[in-house]
Structure formats: C-alpha cells, structure tokens
Amino acid sequence: MPTLTKLYTMQEAAQHNTPQDCWVVIDGKVYDVGSYLDEHPGGDDVILATTGKDATDEFEDAGHSKSARELLETFFIGELDLSATVIPELEISSKKQADYTQKLKDLTKQYWAVSVAIAGVSVVGFLYLRKK
Template sequence: MPTLTKLYTMQEASQHNSKDDCWVVIDGKVYDVSTYLEEHPGGDDVLLGATGKDATDEFEDAGHSKSARELMETFCIGELDPAPPAIPELEIYTKQPTDITQKLKDLTKQYWAVPVAVVGISVVIGVLYWRRR
C-alpha cells in the first residue's frame, strides 16, 4: 500500500515562519525544522530567512554534506503542491456615483454654458457694432 504524501502550497509553508513553527521548502519538499533551529550549524536566522520561498538554491549553494541531507529527510512533512496557485476571479462592478461626484458633474454641465453665453453675447454685440458703423 503506497504512502500518502501530504501536499502543501507555498502560501501554507510561508505561514510557518517563526522560531516555534518554522517550515522550509527545498527541492519540492516541505520540511518542519522547528525543533532543529538551535542545532543548525548556520544558525536559526538562516532557516528563518528561508521560509516563504523555495530555498533550494540557498541549500545547494551552502554545500551540505551527505549526512546533512540524510538528517534533513527526518524533518520532511510533505511535498510542495505542483499545481499552480489559483488565480482569484475578479469582481467587476459599476461604482455608483456619490452625491459629491454627482454634484461636480452637475456643476461642470452648468459652467460650460457661461463661457458659451459670453462668446455668444460678444458676437452679437460685435455684429451690432459693425452694422452701426
């Protein structure tokens, strides 16, 4: 009978980021290293800094020994879910104008008439003036 492996998302793993509850993701596997923080030769800051992201590159760059890799397997609690994260559906709605917005719209409708009226009156006065001459 095959062993069922628990799948975790990166978001789930990143929520475990304290000294009392620390998970890291390395090479697609999720490790609960909470009990190992004080024993880690590089210090607990290294492990705490690796939470919330895939720390595979950092782990490989550190040049861990074969015994460190074997010890690491004892902390494995599952695997990273290979499915891409779900993209939330956007809500599309029409924003109803507020009273202030509506009042501003009304004022702009009224104020266009003033310059047009001034220009119209000026044209009429100009025509009358030129007729008298």
C-alpha cells in the same frame, strides 16, 4: 500499499515562519525544521530567512554534507503542491509597483508646480527690472 504524501502550497509553508514553527521548501519537499533551529550550525536566522520561498538554491549553495541531507529527510512532512497557481511574490510586487507609480505621479505634480513658480517669479522679476 503506498503511503499518501501530504501536499502543501507555498502559502501554507510560508505561514510557518517563526522559531517555534518553521517550515522550509527544498527541491519541492516541505520540511518542518522548527525543532532543529537551535542545533543548526549556521544559526536559526539562516533558515528563517528562507521561509515562504523555495530554499533549494540557498541549501545547495551552502554545500551541505551527505549526513546533513540525510538529517533533513527526518524533518520531511510533505511535498509542495505544484498545481497551485498563486505566487505571493507577484502579488506583493504588483502592489508595490502601484505604490511607486502613485508616488511618481505625485512627485511629477510637485516638480511641475515648482517649475511654474520659478518661471513666474522670473517673469515678474524681469518685468519689474525692465520698468526701472
């Protein structure tokens, strides 16, 4: 009888991002590596930096050995639910974009006011000097 694999969303995996409770997603699989952080040759900060996103590229770029890949499988807890449609990075970037747009509008108003003030002072100065 086949065993059922637990499915996790990226949001669920991202919530486990501390040294005491750390999950990573590699090749669509979810791993609970919290107990391994102290033993990781590259340091715990390397792993903690990959929580909340797909860490496949980082894992592959590090050139892990066959034994490292076998060790990783011992931390397997489930698979990534690919049917989940919400991508947290998109939500974050759209909020940041709205903030940047508002800041740009505010700066535009400030620079417009400065330009008008300079023009006004120039006109007043020119008229004053012309009377003399």
